[in-house]
Amino acid sequence: MELLEDLSYMAQKWRDPRPLDVNVVNKIAAGEIIVAPVHALKELIENAVDAGSTSLEILVKDGGLKLLQITDNGHGINRDDLPILCERFTTSKLKVFEDLTSIGTYGFRGEALASISHIAHLTVTTKTKDSNCAWRAHFSDGKLVPSKPGQSADPKATAGRQGTQITVEDLFYNVPTRRRSFRSASEEYAKVLDIVGRYAVHCSGVAFSCKKHGDSTTGIATPANATIIDRIRLIHGSPIANELVELSIEDETYCFKVQVFTSNANYHVKRTTLLLFINHRAVESSSIKKALEQTYSAFLPKGGRPFIYLSLDIEPSRIDVNVHPTKREVNFLHEDEIIERICDEVRVKLAGVDRSRTFMTQSLLPGARVSLTAANPEKENEPSTPANSREKRQPQKTYENNLVRTDAKLRKITSMLPPSDLDPSSTKCPGDPTNDDMEYEYSDREHTLCRLTTIKELRAEVRENMHNELTETFARHTFVGIVDERKRIAAIQGGVKLFLVDYGMVCNEYFYQVGLTDFANFGVIQFNPPLQLRDLLQIAAQHEKELAAKECPPDAMTVDTEFDFNWHEVVALVEQQLLSHREMLHEYFSLQISPTGELLSIPLLMKGYMPSLAKLPRFLLRCGPNVNWMSEKECFRTFLTELAAFYVPESLPLKPSLPAAGAEGSSREREDSSLQDIAARRAQLSRVVENVMFPAFRARLVATRGLLRGVVEVANLKGLYRVFERC
Template sequence: MADDMDISPSSPRGTKRKGDDSLPLPAPRRIKALAQDVVNKIAAGEIIVAPVHALKELIENAVDAGSTTLEVLVKDGGLKLLQITDNGHGIDKEDLPILCERFTTSKLKAFEDLTSIGTYGFRGEALASISHIAHLKVTTRTKGSSCAWVAHFADGKLASPKPGQSAEPKPIAGRQGTMITVEDLFYNVPSRRRAFRSGSEEYAKILDLVGRYAVHCVGVSFSCKKAGENSGSSMTVPASASVKDRIRQIHGSTAANELVPLSAEDDRWGFKCDGWVSNANYSAKRTQMLLFINHRSVESPAIKKSVEQTYATFLPKGGHPFFYLSLEIEPQRVDVNVHPTKREVHFLNEDEIISVICDELRNSLSKVDTSRSFMTQSLLSNPKIPFATPMKQTIPATPTTGDASDRSGSKAPQTATKKRNDNHLVRTDASARKITSMLQPQRSVDEIANGDDEMEYEHTEKEPMACRLTSIKDLRAEVRDAIHNELTDIISTHTFVGIVDEQKRIAAIQGGVKLFLVDYGMLCSEFFYQVGLTDFANYGYIRFNPPLSLHDLLKVAVEQEKNNAGDAADEVDWDDVIEIVKEQLIGKAALLSEYFSMEITAEGELCSIPLLMKDYTPSIAKLPQFLLRLGPHVNWNDEKGCFQTLLREIASFYVPESMPLPPSAVVDDSGKGKGKAVEEDPDTAARRKKLLRSIEYTIFPACKARLLGTQGLLKGGVMEVANLKGLYRVFERC
């Protein structure tokens, strides 16, 4: 071939030719067409870069052929042998002569067909390219054929298996489907062959590729192993396995156990996305991405980067996710013919589609990250068993820097010490001093932690009931839709500081390096409403022995209303109010008993009220007002409205009562001096002591484990009062 080309003498290698006007210009080289053999090898080198690329083309052809079983056999990383066997519809004998010619395909007729291509392969270059750089053998049988046919190919044409034999396909015994055997890949391209470092490295790439398609192609069984080995580094996936089971088998249980489904769709951008993504419990050293666009395994740096940025707010620093996404985009919006190996595709509205997917991913992670702690409450005979299992830490605390002698017995390496940023430090040790210990309160909450005798509980025979009511599902969905991610994160990782104002029901909590004031009345109202939704129809009982009279309770509530109404009290017939509410509650006794653990007899006696949380009993002083409000403040005419308003009233009943400010020193008549201390009523002091203990050691830990921060809590429920980073900046200017 070199004799046919006009090549001018070259300068010594590595010598830079200098421009010199005195030297004559060389004659221009003539342009000639490359020999067809060179063209084919160049094309083959672009499409088949490594054994894994050849296998990708063969797998896609097998799946296009309707196969339900694929068997891959590999030797020396695919360089010595690469064989794939399927049970698809096979290849007709009449098509074998042109099977390995370039641009011969059954999937494309006109260029316009590219706008609606729905198969993996379409250009007809895969087998042609392989035949130019390897020894190729095809054994195939169609359903209507009486036997299988075997053919050998070289340089795109039929070739004889041995010198002197015919190149025509030969009949042999065989099962339906196709077996393609590729031997001595790159035997005639020594520079490419020498570029591969080891067969083990190439086999690892092949296993990764087979694993990707094994996850995506549900209903197709895959097996991949080395030739001559019955066990070891092989892969087998049954056809009946689900997507999640396939991920578990290929990528391990660590990832599969933390997967949640993801689904996104937008008719405007013409796409649909389904997949499985890891939640905030899973974190790996590098991102594992399985991406399919129109069922073709592709790479997309834009999608990968956007997904990683979305996960950055949920995973610890240095953590990476696992995600499998399958995008179906309208074919006319996708250009599949932009990469020789079809590793990349381009599609319209890429940024918009990625944005929709990431928004849905963010919502899914927020729901799952918080719903992990939604545990069904059950009454236990042992009151010492904790209320809830502590939630896994999702955001790591910044470690403090200590002396080398405090860490381990080994000698610390001589490395440059990193400067500690104190404004980033977070107190994580539960035994560390609290901010309240710096003050001088009249009493310490810690001193009463072990006070009061514990409550007694007993088991009931009530079986847990699965809620299938659409109204409750809708109410739960409304809570999920109102989630505020940042607030939920603050609540789930907060540290309780102390009660600021018992009358206004304000407490201080620390979240990260920030200090917040919380209206725990509003916080508890939302918390008990969510508990009521989560444990709907599965509450415990607070029983009264003997039962309480509804009439007497409502009468007490009416007297309170009269005092609050003032002069307007005479305009209402309060006796009628008592009877109307009483009859209404007796009439709804079946509903209240079945769903809300409120047992009311036909004679008008209250036997029990719902128990929403262990180790905490609502103030019984609020019971009369709670029962009175069930009359006019509950929408008894609509199912969803009834459940919503009734749960809100129960949550309001469970909110801790507002305590009067504790008595302190009084001032004498002259306005001077400290005066003398006033002792608090013993009953009020006992109530205050019990309430403070419940708030710190029962309610706030339960909120930390179960409460979803919603948009409504931002309106006066939580307020930031200090930020350590901001304070450092202020003090730096002083």
């Protein structure tokens, strides 16, 4: 009976909602904005910089939980404004909602001081330039309170210098659960030093100092006139500052400017250090961080991470700053394009630095003795005696199982194969990257900005499905050779491991990603004269019909089967679909079809490689039933899937034997011609795979988890030597 009464009482409570008390609302809001002492300090630093300060002094006790004090020399606060200073949503930086589109300051909501006053004891001492004295005020729950019971709550006159000093004491004193969640004061102080260090690097012209209460030395101290590199040296150390490279980017198309100080290939640590500022606001971005780490994977050892300071300025109307309570995240237009542009510039800069490095090397002939005295010039002229000869240390032996091939020009697997009667190396083919016969024309067409949400979602799906280890393997691999042209298998070396790769599967994924990256900006392969679309579709239909007849059992040829349908109707339907979408195909995919049904061009996805045009009829026919023309996202996905399959190198047959000597003349000539065509295509693909495709994989392939099925580790150098030692 009591249980029924309790349930009835609870149900009554749910049926009678009532507004929360204002004090409860304010404490909930404060808990969202001030999560830890470091968040309170971040808000206070931003307010001080907004006030035009050139010097900030920060004092911390017990990680900021007991005391958090910041003193600046900014404009100060008028005495008349102090009563409303800590009221929620009180700000001078925002008047109407539309002002959010042009926010150029750190704060704008007017919630920082209000939130702090609800969970700590807050004291503000301030003096403006025109004031004769400073004013001190105490706040609690957003309102003025007396410093001692029985006194007036009005601000009191006091001695002080121009600027503002904000003192936060006993943070979270009325939220015991939150206060108990902090593990140690030293850990919170480390977070405080991190956020102070970030702003100390970024805020040029502002001096910073931060120390613990009672300590005589400062944890961070930077002068106002220090450069960015000097600030990085003072805060993060000389080893980082000595290895920095600087680059600046300015793009009128996307309306942004970037300044980057990033470590070169000589410096690396276990965790990435990214100081990211967007419109001078310290923020976090997993997309930017992952993209930069992927860029560096081609330059740093396995597990190595860079140091990066990146300041991104975007036109205020293109950025949304009101997406996170603590302003830790922001959203901006053309995020993928801007990130890609930054990574490209970083890659070029790092490659240039890498080429400029020089190394001193010395080669030793087999069997030559190493002169130990030459390593120590002071002992070079000493006489050789048994005493000092025992002091000479023998050179440390380098074991062969730790030596790997590092020069891609060294001997490959293909050089060990026996020569063939049809030597591919003696044949020059169209499409060969080393052949000068291929000509390209550069048009004046401007780059098209992709603003389609569906394409951005498809790109994000690729990034989310990325396999980091496999991507790094492709980014740092060395091509060994083609193992099987019919099964499309090649061998690559990654570190001390040897892998067999299904390059047909890898090409399929790579060309799909190229389709997403270069969407609406493809090159063009033009047909002169144009090809008849209907003729190509009929060729594909005839081929499919013949394949269906071969797969159909002989005893089933007399009855209706799934293959027995009107192919002429299929051709007409597919032709109608392509013609009805020809404007979209031309605009987005550079696949141009005339109103009369002539195929004028197809997209060019890779310079130096011509896909097999024998696959073109089947590609066009499959665009009918295999492309979802009803949904935009699925249409793009399925069409790019079919386009990637068309671009995958075809599986070549085994090398045929030469025709018999007694064969008829015309038959022999046809077979000779066929052999020459196959040999020419084999030579072409062999050179393209090695010189064009795998270098492209190294530069821009994002290896997804699905590619794990197409990559097999077949040897490990250290493991092989362990086997040899047992033999």
